[in-house]
Every structure is written in structure tokens, then in C-alpha cells.
Amino acid sequence: MALDTVTIATQNPDTTQPFAELGLKDDEYARIKTILGRRPTSSELAMYSVMWSEHCSYKSSKVHLKQFGEKAFKSDALLVGIGENAGVVDIGQNYAITFKIESHNHPSFIEPYQGAATGVGGIVRDILTMGARPIAIMDPLRFGLADAPDTRRVLPGIVAGIGGYGNCLGLPNIGGEIVFDETYAGNPLVNALCVGVMKHEDIKLATAHGTGNLVVLFGAKTGGDGIGGVSVLASETFNAAKPTKRPSVQVGDPFAEKVLIECCLEIFKADLVIGIQDLGGAGLSCATSELASAGSGGMQINLEKVPLRDPSLSPEEILMSESQERMCAIVAPEKIKHFMAICRKWDVTATVIGEVTSGERLHITFNGELIVDVPPRTVAHDGPIYNRPIKKPDYVDQLAKSTFEVPLPTDADEVKAAVLKLIASPNIADKSWVTSQFDKYVQGNTVLAQPEDSGLIRIDEETHLGVAVSTDANARWSYLDPYEGAKLALAESCRNIATSGAKPLAVTNCLNFGSPEDPGVMWQFAETVRGLADAALELGLPITGGNVSFYNQTGSVAILPTPVIGVLGVIQDVRKRTPMGIPSADLDLYVIGKYNGNLSGSEWAHLHGEIGNASPVADLNMEKRLVNFLLDGQPIFESAHDVSNGGLAATLVESVLKNKIGARVDLNDVANALFSETPGRVLVAIKSSATNEIVSLAGKYQIPIYKIGTTGGTDLEINQAVISIEELSKAHTETFPKLFG
Amino acid sequence: MAKIIVEVMLKPEILDPQGQAVASALPRLGFTFAKSVRQGKRFEIEVDGDPTPAQMAEVEKAAETLLSNPVIETYVVKVEK
Amino acid sequence: MAKIIVEVMLKPEILDPQGQAVASALPRLGFTFAKSVRQGKRFEIEVDGDPTPAQMAEVEKAAETLLSNPVIETYVVKVEK
């Protein structure tokens, strides 16, 4: 059937186009016409529709995310900030680290294995695109209640998919989160973080400049993946005889990505690219328009040159395809031979599909016919921006005024039963059923991985320089108060980094929310962004990038606002890291930081069907002092483990179980002391000979410290309650195998 | 005793990395006959006696829900005697 | 254009955890028809025109050396037109 060309579009201005089916609003369609001075061709329509989607254009979030730039802490370490594929920070010794989190929530609900697998694949390509070798991944996950049928359907597949892809890429999985809450039923969150390392001079950017330079598409062939929506257009406009249903899920090929990584790294090393961009959401539409938009000239693409896996694809579909494992590079003509030779060595298909032009437009032809003629910026960056209505939901103040009560243990037997119940609950229970499906050893640089407070990777074998990464969110606090919740998540993540002995350096985030068209959700979002921006500024950390995932809701019920925060830290000597597990007997145990008795948002309250009434208020000045205390005190800490989900009870049990060395502690107000999750606390073990030192450090940083007991034995003794390590271990480890087989 | 066979293949439009790996290995080993290769699963299910129509309906249901994922795969049920 | 099918199954004496997993999942979902389940692989190979005897001999060889591992698996070659 006939191709819709620019000529035809000019001659037939009144052809009706299915813009609404593609998700464009009337005014957005009108704007495209104004930009072009005519109706768009169907290919142009396809490009605009997908690039102006929420996912690609950030149209609902942009006005808020601006704060990350405006309030930004000016860090000398920041080499590449928000806006590129991933931020890059300087960690010294000429090394640069890039890291970022992304979500793959919706695809993982539809096809758990492939959705999660391609989520990993996508974030790894973002990191690779910066010029870095990917060195580790993490996977913050959220599911409906652990025993809900849908959780049983999606969790095993999601876990296997993350492992299947990440393991095959040779990337150690060094941490993540698994949280169950009923609001995620039908809306699991699959966030994936990747870390990469490079030398400063190796940083690559996504730009196309230099007239006559070539546009090379390399990696997997293009198929009909992820173009469900656009098929509407292709079939309606053109050929009703086509396969009507294009797959909306993508299947990953981790092997293809592994060789693509090696191929790219060899290409980078030989300095063969001027700019490079991975193909993710919106495929070629995104890659070509972003490369051209960030460059100095225009671009000409010959779309028929794109190697196809499915020859029936229309040009619109080729432009939209989200086939995985593809990259697009700008290569100078004199370097193309060398480039192609490296691709051949790795058996990677590479095709010159166009070139950079001296013009200002992105021209795409199909067999010589002009089908796209647009200013690239209008596609890539000048999408619509919405200032969506915001309204504080009623529940916030209602809860704030409410009271709640949960049963608290009083005598020794009750304390014992309560601790065992808490540590067996899915949110606190041992996660090794999941994490043992991930390779944490590959590459041979993993110093700490799950279940430690942060993942820690050696960067340099000679100097022992390393980096630590942690991801955190307490969505229940965010629900009670999204502003404080965001601050607390960042504080917790920093605390986890410092607990392991590393210094927080930079922040990434993945903001998972319900529908932006719901003013209540938009309020949660706005408050979250404001909180995160304020907290990053106060803690002196640059936000280097992130990701927003909206429309996580089932019917009118949104998920808990879930800002997942990732913090990167640097440690000068990985041999000095502090592990979480109590290493030996006869050490003194201290709790650093003060608790208050509020159980709002705690796991203990959750276990009793309560969310509480008020989030804790973040004390960032104290958190900063705490981080410094932890870094200064690092030499005297034999172990350190932060107090977060599950309170001191969970922290104690995890510290004991790691090396199966017991402890005895005495606590006043035992129930609150055990189960309150007051932020800003860490459990540390020191030799008694270091008593003076810890006391003077605490004084120096004005941090309250409490000696609560000593280590040793084969039990955890809490006041009169005696729980054997065996009992603890059984309760802690049985839950997941029982639930998931 | 009869055998029911369920064959599950990826839909033609879905990427099949397994089939691709075979397709590209064959010529390296000197085998040139293949134009394309797709790889799928084959389940052999033993049942007592000749399957009844009600049983076959059950098999169909199991094939659709457990043995295949209709989002990306198709299946065929056969009886072997 | 013809299709050659190669079916590869684990030998009966070799442990088949995948088949077993299916066999034990079926009754949990209320399906009671299966006495036992084995899971294998199915290759669909497209060839140009009707395969010649020489081609079929090649296929046999590929099935034996690449597509199956005779230590643990058996294979069957079929032609579908």
C-alpha cells in the first residue's frame, strides 16, 4: 500500500489521522500541525506520539523535576548531570562512575520473566552508552501481599528474569529490596539499577555532529516488539491484511547484549565514536531525534536500510519498534572500517543507516521517499508540559488526626514470640530464596552484597578504591507524608552507605506513582520531588538522574507513593569496609541514635493492619553528623548494621544470624525499643578497648549512643527473653521457601 | 495408555534467541540446509487409557494456562497412541 | 518450502526436573489427567523446497551432534509439508 510521504501529507491536508488512539490529545495534535505547517505524515505522527508520551517526555513531571536542577548542590564530583542517559561522577584516581535506576513495572506485570529481564537489559545499555563498563546491578522490587495469588504468579518469574538476564551478562547483583504491600497487587514494581565504571576521558555523550559523519545502527535486528499501539496506525492507515496484533512485550536476548557490551567497549577503547545512544523506549524515533537534537546539524536516515527480523514491518513500525539489544552510534567515515571490523569480530550486525547533515532537520526517507521532515528538537525535547492539578488527599489529615493501637509484648515469652513473628514476616524474612538466584561473585570484585546494608564493589585492584551503592524507600512513610518520606529515603540510603564505610557522593532515583491525572497522586509526587530536592541540597549531594513511572494503579487505587532512592558512595580502601554481621564474641554492642516510641509506618504496625498516623520528621542535620560519625568511627567498628525496616529487633537478628554469633542486650521500654523504626540509628559492635574512642566521637558529632549489651553465645537474649540462634534462623529463613517453593 | 503431546512455540513475531543461536551455529559447522530455526518446547504427558473429550478439554486448558504463555507463545495439542 | 521438525527428549533414565515440576504443578491447579510429564525441545527448521535425501542425512547429523547430546538425550526427525 501507499506510503504516507511528506508530499502526500502536503497534498492531502485533511486526511483524518488516528492521533487519539496513539494517545495524543487534540491540542497536542494541533501543535504538531503548527510545528510542521501541515499535517504530520503517519511516520511523523508515530514519532511524535511516542516521544510525547508520558514515559518519554516527562510531561507531567517536568515542572517538578526542575527543582533537581534549581536546588542542586554544586558538587565538584559531578561530571555529567541530569539529561544524559545517566549521570557521571568523579570518584578520584581518574575513575568516573555512572549509575542509574529505571522501572519496568508494567511489562513485568504482563510477562514477568521477560518484562523484568528486559528491564535489566535496558538500564545496562544506558550505562554502557555513557562509555562505561557495567559492573553491578541492583533490583528494588515491590509486590502485592506475599500470599496473594498474583504475587505467586509474578514474583518467581520476575526474580528468574532478573537473574536470567543479569547472570548471563556477567553482572554481579549486589542488592535491592523486596517489599510486600497490598497496593502493589496487580502493579508490581520492578526497578533496576546499574553501575558502570570508566576513565574520565572515556565518557561518551549522545550527540550527533560533524556533517558527513555516519549514523550506524548495530546490535540485534529490528522486529515488531513493543509497538502494540503504533500497529493501530499502521494497520488503519495502510494495510488491513497485516498481522493485526503486534506483541506488546519484548523478549530479551542477554547473550546478544553481552556481546554488544564487549563490542562497544572495544569500540570505545579504539576511540571510534563521536556520539552514541542506546535504543530503549521509542526505539529509533528516540535515538535519531535525540542524537540529532543534541548535535550541531541535521540528520538523514534511510530507513529501508534498517535490518529487519520481520520483513512485514511498516516504516512507522520500524521507527517505533522497541526491539532490545540495539545501539546507534555516530562514526566518522574514516573510522567506519575499523568500527565494522570490531562488530564482525563479535558477530554483531552493524549497518550504516544515514548521516549527519549540515541542515537543521531530521529527514527520514524510505526507499527514496521523504516520510519524515521535522526539527528534531520538537520531537525530542519540546514535548507538551503539563502543570497538572494538585490536591492534598483527604486521607493525609484524617490519618494525622487519628490514633492507632497495636499490641505490644510485655513479658519475656511475649517478647520472644513477637520477635519470631516479626522476623518471619515476608517483609523482614530472609530473602536468600530470591537473592541466591543472582550471581554476586562474577567479575571478582564484590566486597559486599546482599544482605549487607550496601553493595560494595572494588574498582581498582592496586589501590583498593571502591564504590558502594544502596537503594531505599519507605513507601508507608511516603504515604503518610511524601515530603518527609522522600527525605527519609535519601537519609536512609546515605546511612546504609556510611554504615558500610563509604562516603555518600551522588543520588539517583526512581519515582513510582499512580496516575498523574489524579490530583491526589500529583500532590504526593510534587511533595516527594520537593522533599528529595531539599534533602539532596541539605546533605550536599548532587542528583545525577532518575526515572519516573506513573500510572501504577489498579482501577482508582494507586500504589503507595514509592520513591526509590539510590545513593552512590566511595570508599578509599575496600579492605576497610564494615560488614553487618557480628564477627566475634565479647564485643560491646551500641545503638547509635535515639528512638522515639512512634510505630507509624513500621513493620510491626503493618503486621497488625495499621499504617499509623504520622511519618517521622527527617533530621538531616543529625543524619549528616551520623554519616560523619560512622566514617570517622569506621576503624573501631567490628560490625555495623543500620536500623530500618523491622526496627532494632530486625537489626539485632540479622547481625546475629550473619555469622551465627549470639548477643545479649538489655533494653528499657523493650517493645518500643525493639519495634519502633525511628530513623537515624545504627547498631555497632566494638572492642571494649575502644570505649573511650566511641564516647569521644559521639561527643564530637553530638550523637547519642547507648551501650545495650555484648556479643557471644548461641542465643539472642533480650532482657529475660532467650531465643536460640536455631529458632531465629528457622523463623527467618522458612518464610520464602514456604511461600514460593 | 496414551500419550498426549503439547508443543509450545514462540509466536512468529516474537524474538527467538534460542532458535537464532542454533541457526547461526549450523552453518559454522558446515550445515547449510536451514533457512531459519525456531526452538520450542515439547511436553509428553502420559494418561491412563484413551483420553476422554473432557480430559482433552482439560489438557487444552492446562496448555493455555500453565504450559504456554499466550502473550508470547502458541501451542498445539496432539494425541499419540 | 518444507519444515523439518527435530524433537529432542531426555532419555527415560535421566532425571527431568522440568517435567517433574510440571507434573506436580498440574494437580495443584486442579488438573488430574497426567500420570507423568516429560519436557523436551522442539526445533522447527525451514528448508527451501522438498528436502533431498542428502539434506535429510545432514539433518540427522546435525540432530545427533548439535541439537541433541546422545549422552542424555534422544531425538526424532520428521518432515512437515
Place this chain on the structure above:
Amino acid sequence: MSFRVGVVTFPGSLDDRDAARAVEMAGGIAVPLFHASDDLKEVQAVVLPGGFSYGDYLRCGAIARFAPIMNSIVTAASHGFPVLGICNGFQVLCESHLLPGALTRNSNLHFLCRDQKLKIENTNTVWTSGFKPGQEIVIPLKNGEGSFQCDDETLKILESEGRVIARYVDFDPNGSRNLIAGISNERGNVVGLMPHPEHAIESLMGPSTDGLTFFTSALQQLVGR
């Protein structure tokens, strides 16, 4: 003098750099070998590392077996050349018929990464001579298809000839026959091992440094030649 140990990279190999690190830490010179060439570059021993060669989509090691470098390795091995296959390398050795049996899906169908206790059963191979007989070690195990299977006849031969070089202890991770973690060929120069000694060479990055002995064993043996 230093000995040259080749480490093969197939497309999809993952632990090649780790294996090279282990060779160097043991005092050898690690020489990268690429699958597409049949040149052994005058190495005196070879390690086939872990990973997912060619994605391992067909069967683990099935496609790697046909790589040009494997032709040279198979020939050299028949003359007593030391070869260690770790994980995917073990799978490649079985597919190449340098070792008997096959590695199949773990009995619980999950990929499993854990610190695994092993008992060294045979210290007469090139790669295990540095261990004490019966020594127990802990090194990482990480694979999805690590279940060693063979027919009864083969199993009898392996056991009676003492060719089971290591066995899983305390925990059965994958359903291997007789808890077999590693085997050798008749001559003891070719060894396949499912767990990963190259991930247990520095105490900070692994559960122990027990793995280093596999590499020092081979280098000692080379000195003795």
C-alpha cells in the same frame, strides 16, 4: 620461571577475567585465548572459564564445543596437556567428550549462587595435587545447570577409578549423581568442576581462599615436568 596458562574467551564467557586473575595470583602468566582462533599461543595449560557461551540457549557448552580453539585443546588434552573446565567450561568439556556425562538443569530448576562446601576426593590430578586427601573447602557455586548426570556404567567407572575429584558436602545443591561436583579424565590432566575456585582466591571477594590451590597445583605440576 613463569608458566603460561591460557584462558579461553568464548562469546558469552563471563569469568574469563577472574580466571586470569587467579592464574596470575597463583604465579602464572595468564594468556587470553580467543574462541575463533586455533592458536594455543604456546601455553602450557588451559582454563575454560565460567559463563554462558553463546548464551547457552541450546545446551550449555553445546555450541562452544565446536569453536576452533576447542579442536586444538582436544588434541592437546589427549597428549596430557592440563585443562581445567570451570562451570560452563566443565559443560564444554562434557560436550566435547573430554569428560564423560553431562550437566543438566538443577533439580529445583533455579539458578543457585551459594558458598558451597566440597570435599576433595582425589589429589592425584594436575589441578588438585595441592590439596590434602579428603580436605574440605568452601568455594562459590553459581549455575542453573549443574546437575551431573551419566549412566550407571559410567558412574561405576568414575567411582572405581577415583575420578570423582570433588563432592558436595552438607547440602545437595542440584541433584548431581553421587553429589559429584567435579571429575577428571583417566589420566588426570583434564578436570571439570562445577563450583568456582577463581572466586575464592581473595578473602575479601569470596568465602575463602581455598580456590587458589587448584591453580597453584597446576603450576607446581608444571614445574615438576
